[in-house]
Amino acid sequence: MKKEDCIFCKIANGEIPSKTLYEDEDFRVILDLGPATKGHALILPKEHAANIYEITDSQAAKVMVVAKKMAALITEKLQCDGFNLVQNNGETAGQTVNHFHLHLIPRYQNDGQKILWKPGEASQEELEEVKRQITE
Numbered sequence: 001m002k003k004e005d006c007i008f009c010k011i012a013n014g015e016i017p018s019k020t021l022y023e024d025e026d027f028r029v030i031l032d033l034g035p036a037t038k039g040h041a042l043i044l045p046k047e048h049a050a051n052i053y054e055i056t057d058s059q060a061a062k063v064m065v066v067a068k069k070m071a072a073l074i075t076e077k078l079q080c081d082g083f084n085l086v087q088n089n090g091e092t093a094g095q096t097v098n099h100f101h102l103h104l105i106p107r108y109q110n111d112g113q114k115i116l117w118k119p120g121e122a123s124q125e126e127l128e129e130v131k132r133q134i135t136e
């Protein structure tokens with residue numbers, strides 16, 4: 001299913017042109033228009049799903065295989081020093097386009113980007129309580 005007013009549906013299905021790095025039956029991988037670093041790419045499923053809560057098990061399984069292939073290719077071709085995979089869900093988490101996408105972000109020494117979080121602190125009791133909330 002495609003969603004009528006979804007820009008990533010249109011890009012994924014070739015209705016809007018993009019800098020495509022890879023395409024198969026299920027996904028299109030494109031360069032991000034506002035790259036965090038050189039080679040920043042997005043994996044877009046061709047079937048619309050808004051986010052991680054909506055993707056099918058099949059999409060979820062396949063997307064990591066594509067990510068693995070693309071990370072290896074981009075690393076080889078652009079000689080980056082590391083790689084971040086980022087996937088935002090919901091406005092609070094920084095999602096701006098409501099069509100599932102996985103960011104592939106090559107990292108270079110001294111690239112000036114900050115993609116990691118600031119570690120917090122939690123006691124053993126607090127961790128235990130969170131574990132209980134999630135698992136019980």
Ligand code: 5GP
Nearest residue numbers: 007018030031032033034088094095096097
């Ligand atoms: P989000 O913030 O939702 O995780 O990521 C959306 C990403 O899509 C951003 O990095 C943004 O630069 C990129 N983006 C938004 N619109 C377009 C577009 O029309 N074409 C391409 N190639 N990237 C886009």
Ligand code: ZN
Nearest residue numbers: 006009048099
């Ligand atoms: Zn869509």
